[in-house]
Amino acid sequence: MSLGRRAFLQFVGGAIGGTLLTPIPWKLADDSAIWTQNWSWRPSPERGEITEATGTCLLCPGGCGIQVRLVNGHRAIYVKGNPDHVVNRGGLCPVGAAGLQYLYAPYRVTQPLKQTGKRGDPKGFQPISWDEALKVVAAKLTELRQKGQPHAVACLTGQSRSSTADLWKQFFAAYGSPNLYTMPCHSDSTRLAVALATGQEADLAFHLEKATYVLNFGAPLLEGWASPTRAQRLFSRWQTEQPGVPETEFVHVEPRCSLTASKADRWIACNPGTEAALALGIAHVLIREKLFDAAFVADQVFGFEDWTDAAGAQRKGFKALVLGKYSPQDVASLTGVDAEVIQELARQLARQKNAVVLWGPPTDTPNNLYHDLAFLALNALIGAFSSKAMISLVPPQPWQALPDPAMDMEAFKGQGQKPLGQPASTPKTKVRPNTVHAFFNALANGEEYPIELLFIHEANPAYGLPENALAVQALQKAGTVVSFSSYLDETSAYADLILPNHNAFERLDDVIGLPGAPFAFYAVATPILSPQYDTKATGDVLLSLAKALGGTVAQSLPWKSYQDLLKLRAAQIAQAGSGTLVDATFDPASVAPGAPLKPNFSKASDVWRKLTSGLCWVDAPQALDRYATPSSRLELACQGLLASVSANAGDELFMAHYAPLNPSGDAGELPLLLITHRSLSLAPGYVPNAPFMNKLLPDDLLLQQDVFVEVHPSTGKKLGLRPKAKALLKTPRGEAAVRVRFAPTVPAGVIALPEGLGHTAYDEYVQGKGVNANAMVEVQLDPVTGLGTVWATRAQLRLA
Amino acid sequence: MGEVKNSTSKKGLGLVFFLAGFVGALLVGWLVFPNLLYSSKQQPLNFLHSSHEDLSCEDCHFTREDGSYSGVPGVEMCAECHEEPMTESEDERILVEEYIQQEREIPWLVYARQPDNVYFSHVAHTEEQGIECVRCHRDVSAEDKMPVYKENRLTGYSKNTIKMVECEKCHAEKGASNSCHVCHK
Numbered sequence: 005m006s007l008g009r010r011a012f013l014q015f016v017g018g019a020i021g022g023t024l025l026t027p028i029p030w031k032l033a034d035d036s037a038i039w040t041q042n043w044s045w046r047p048s049p050e051r052g053e054i055t056e057a058t059g060t061c062l063l064c065p066g067g068c069g070i071q072v073r074l075v076n077g078h079r080a081i082y083v084k085g086n087p088d089h090v091v092n093r094g095g096l097c098p099v100g101a102a103g104l105q106y107l108y109a110p111y112r113v114t115q116p117l118k119q120t121g122k123r124g125d126p127k128g129f130q131p132i133s134w135d136e137a138l139k140v141v142a143a144k145l146t147e148l149r150q151k152g153q154p155h156a157v158a159c160l161t162g163q164s165r166s167s168t169a170d171l172w173k174q175f176f177a178a179y180g181s182p183n184l185y186t187m188p189c190h191s192d193s194t195r196l197a198v199a200l201a202t203g204q205e206a207d208l209a210f211h212l213e214k215a216t217y218v219l220n221f222g223a224p225l226l227e228g229w230a231s232p233t234r235a236q237r238l239f240s241r242w243q244t245e246q247p248g249v250p251e252t253e254f255v256h257v258e259p260r261c262s263l264t265a266s267k268a269d270r271w272i273a274c275n276p277g278t279e280a281a282l283a284l285g286i287a288h289v290l291i292r293e294k295l296f297d298a299a300f301v302a303d304q305v306f307g308f309e310d311w312t313d314a315a316g317a318q319r320k321g322f323k324a325l326v327l328g329k330y331s332p333q334d335v336a337s338l339t340g341v342d343a344e345v346i347q348e349l350a351r352q353l354a355r356q357k358n359a360v361v362l363w364g365p366p367t368d369t370p371n372n373l374y375h376d377l378a379f380l381a382l383n384a385l386i387g388a389f390s391s392k393a394m395i396s397l398v399p400p401q402p403w404q405a406l407p408d409p410a411m412d413m414e415a416f417k418g419q420g421q422k423p424l425g426q427p428a429s430t431p432k433t434k435v436r437p438n439t440v441h442a443f444f445n446a447l448a449n450g451e452e453y454p455i456e457l458l459f460i461h462e463a464n465p466a467y468g469l470p471e472n473a474l475a476v477q478a479l480q481k482a483g484t485v486v487s488f489s490s491y492l493d494e495t496s497a498y499a500d501l502i503l504p505n506h507n508a509f510e511r512l513d514d515v516i517g518l519p520g521a522p523f524a525f526y527a528v529a530t531p532i533l534s535p536q537y538d539t540k541a542t543g544d545v546l547l548s549l550a551k552a553l554g555g556t557v558a559q560s561l562p563w564k565s566y567q568d569l570l571k572l573r574a575a576q577i578a579q580a581g582s583g584t585l586v587d588a589t590f591d592p593a594s595v596a597p598g599a600p601l602k603p604n605f606s607k608a609s610d611v612w613r614k615l616t617s618g619l620c621w622v623d624a625p626q627a628l629d630r631y632a633t634p635s636s637r638l639e640l641a642c643q644g645l646l647a648s649v650s651a652n653a654g655d656e657l658f659m660a661h662y663a664p665l666n667p668s669g670d671a672g673e674l675p676l677l678l679i680t681h682r683s684l685s686l687a688p689g690y691v692p693n694a695p696f697m698n699k700l701l702p703d704d705l706l707l708q709q710d711v712f713v714e715v716h717p718s719t720g721k722k723l724g725l726r727p728k729a730k731a732l733l734k735t736p737r738g739e740a741a742v743r744v745r746f747a748p749t750v751p752a753g754v755i756a757l758p759e760g761l762g763h764t765a766y767d768e769y770v771q772g773k774g775v776n777a778n779a780m781v782e783v784q785l786d787p788v789t790g791l792g793t794v795w796a797t798r799a800q801l802r803l804a
Numbered sequence: 805m806g807e808v809k810n811s812t813s814k815k816g817l818g819l820v821f822f823l824a825g826f827v828g829a830l831l832v833g834w835l836v837f838p839n840l841l842y843s844s845k846q847q848p849l850n851f852l853h854s855s856h857e858d859l860s861c862e863d864c865h866f867t868r869e870d871g872s873y874s875g876v877p878g879v880e881m882c883a884e885c886h887e888e889p890m891t892e893s894e895d896e897r898i899l900v901e902e903y904i905q906q907e908r909e910i911p912w913l914v915y916a917r918q919p920d921n922v923y924f925s926h927v928a929h930t931e932e933q934g935i936e937c938v939r940c941h942r943d944v945s946a947e948d949k950m951p952v953y954k955e956n957r958l959t960g961y962s963k964n965t966i967k968m969v970e971c972e973k974c975h976a977e978k979g980a981s982n983s984c985h986v987c988h989k
Contacts, residue, residue: 025833026829026832028832035841038956053874
């Protein structure tokens with residue numbers, strides 16, 4: 005019998021028929037579907053007991069309470085707002101909700117690293133032990149002190165509201181360096197304005213919960229202002245009808261129709277950067293029509309009428325200045341807001357019992373000092389500082405700060421040095437001007453004296469500082485750069501040593517004060533889970549460095565651990581016996597300045613237990629009945645400026661006035677103005693946009709890797725652009741490829757660019773998306789305070 | 805005609821070839837394939853439910869307050885009694901020395917583990933609702949050796965993992981919904 009082709013086919017036919025009657029095809033089809041569920045790269049949640057840990061979000065200064073779901077106590081899977089928390093009452097912003105993507109990010113620094121190659125070479129980082137790394141830093145610190153150069157050590161921290169910031173202050177005072185800075189923010193300039201006007205070192209507290217009328221000059225309430233979730237809650241409170249409570253009217257002034265503007269009761273579009281002029285125009289109407297709080301002004305205000313300075317010279321007062329220069333017609337031509345509208349706003353403002361004026365740049369940067377003073381003056385005129393107390397002051401430290409540092413000769417000498425780059429003209433007040441840009445400028449240009457050791461803590465200036473190229477140049481000039489970053493960000497790429505901090509979810513930390521809130525605030529952030537990698541809390545690193553240095557430095561930082569320091573805070577609260585520990589039932593509207601809240605705690609251990617369980621300490625702000633100014637009044641003409649402004653200066657240099665800093669560049673070549681703005685879906689700060697957040701970005705903001713700039717359709721057409729067209733954006737600081745979105749919500753001649761994109765570090769899901777707005781904007785140093793201000797940059801947009 | 809006869813005999817022979825293929829495939833499909841598809845694995849140690857009859861089932865397998873199910877207990881629970889060996893058993897020696905003393909969890913191979921894409925809650929499937937444990941799990945009361953764990957080489961799941969059709973049948977019997985989202989959230 006021979007087996008031919010036919011026999012073979014018959015066999016195969018039988019086999020196929022037989023196979024169809026076995027489980028083989030059916031089972032394999034089913035199993036291969038299930039097989040796809042178990043590919044190794046497909047994430048599979050750990051199984052086990054689900055628990056919930058309570059903590060405080062440390063990703064921004066907002067102080068939100070969070071609850072994190074954990075599997076088996078060690079794998080975090082979900083973050084939500086704590087419904088019982090006083091600040092957010094269950095709300096959470098996109099950064100907080102995406103927070104776990106930072107914890108488990110592939111760009112985390114998992115152990116101390118040392119740069120062995122050229123600075124900036126990402127492949128040059130090699131692991132180093134903690135002991136060895138700390139020895140290197142301690143040796144450098146000791147050496148600089150022995151050489152009599154303690155002031156050659158500098159630090160930039162992004163944590164201005166944590167006890168770590170106080171540890172840095174204590175360390176720098178005892179060690180002897182004046183070069184301690186925080187990342188720039190709007191409160192840098194308001195604190196100086198407040199110090200000049202009231203003589204106090206304090207943050208402004210706006211009693212927005214009880215306001216019936218809010219006139220807001222640009223503060224981005226819904227784009228991440230102060231404590232973002234609190235701002236959102238305020239918005240809903242204003243718009244919720246409550247029996248017996250009049251609804252709050254919210255008027256927003258901003259050139260661009262931002263989210264806040266679009267949700268306001270009324271949006272007033274002004275020309276970019278002219279908000280202060282509008283405020284002064286409103287002040288003019290209030291004064292001319294005698295609508296201001298005359299009793300308060302007569303009793304408590306200095307410099308409203310003409311005055312005589314210490315040298316006996318006659319000076320013009322605020323009234324004369326405003327009546328002379330800021331008539332509605334003058335202001336209308338500056339701001340583009342009709343004179344009738346200005347009068348109407350002034351009358352509305354005066355009619356309201358609980359009116360308040362709020363202000364702030366759309367990006368959280370320092371403001372022109374005279375502009376901050378203008379908004380303060382307008383608030384003074386409407387009586388917001390009077391017994392109505394729509395504005396009060398919250399000191400940055402609600403209780404006694406750390407004990408005075410022990411200082412030896414070296415420390416005194418070092419501290420006596422001028423902060424690097426700081427202009428001599430900065431006003432001498434209780435507040436240290438945070439002249440970050442002047443510092444980086446001097447460092448980058450090798451002026452005055454070199455910086456041998458630069459610490460960067462929870463900050464990313466190489467990306468996030470306006471004019472970030474300056475930070476990059478400065479980092480390259482510094483002797484040794486030590487980064488405490490938990491992530492391989494743009495800045496730590498230039499470090500010589502990275503001593504990674506625990507991530508925000510892994511460390512014990514605290515939040516001192518809530519920006520803009522009308523109460524003193526303290527919260528403890530307990531670790532949600534134990535550290536995932538070989539990292540150390542920077543507070544503890546500082547304490548061990550102090551110990552290694554010995555002498556007065558070690559004496560000044562005597563705590564065994566950072567936790568001991570935080571427990572000291574709890575003890576201070578218990579000892580002071582003021583304020584109360586609250587949950588979501590606390591209503592900020594019930595707080596009256598100068599009326600301390602009754603404590604609901606007794607022992608320090610009691611305070612600590614409650615703080616670590618998610619309660620927050622709050623207290624009333626101080627009453628504004630004493631002014632520590634030369635006149636003992638609220639000064640509209642700031643005599644504090646006499647020392648820094650030249651004696652024959654014009655009268656208006658002591659007072660609020662409209663003083664725009666002209667952007668550089670040729671208006672012929674760069675005919676447009678670039679303004680930048682923020683959004684809650686874009687993280688502009690120390691942490692980048694997590695992938696979850698990128699999912700929130702609409703494709704007319706980010707299309708693949710291209711960011712959209714907004715231009716008015718008329719401007720776009722004039723430039724020969726079409727919607728979605730690729731274009732080239734050029735400013736005196738740089739060039740970038742963008743796409744164009746025609747938006748009638750920006751004024752003609754203006755380009756609006758979002759902040760928070762254009763990273764070059766981290767991983768493929770973060771980097772290379774859009775343009776870094778900080779690289780395009782121009783920083784102008786305020787001639788009085790020396791702070792780096794940003795308002796608009798000349799720009800050109802042309803078809804690519 | 806010879807040609808025709810030849811063809812008839814070839815037809816008969818053709819049936820033989822066909823049947824050979826058919827029967828061969830059946831044999832491979834029903835006898836060889838099931839053994840090929842699964843690998844046999846031994847548990848890390850032989851745990852006997854029958855040796856723990858002084859305990860109630862709920863001492864180890866219980867529903868937590870939040871409604872989730874504890875499943876297989878962790879080594880911490882074993883340590884409550886087996887801090888030191890209680891018998892001469894080799895399995896108990898392994899338990900104490902290799903897991904309890906080293907604070908390692910026992911990598912049990914769970915016969916009934918459901919895939920990740922299935923949402924299954926034990927709280928909704930209890931004896932109070934008329935569903936005996938043995939409806940889905942094996943009867944462990946008289947067991948003197950744990951069964952060999954058969955792992956599907958392709959999917960990685962146990963051979964005893966309940967298939968969807970079983971869930972659907974029972975849901976239909978009990979009048980529970982068979983909508984997709986009931987189990988696939």
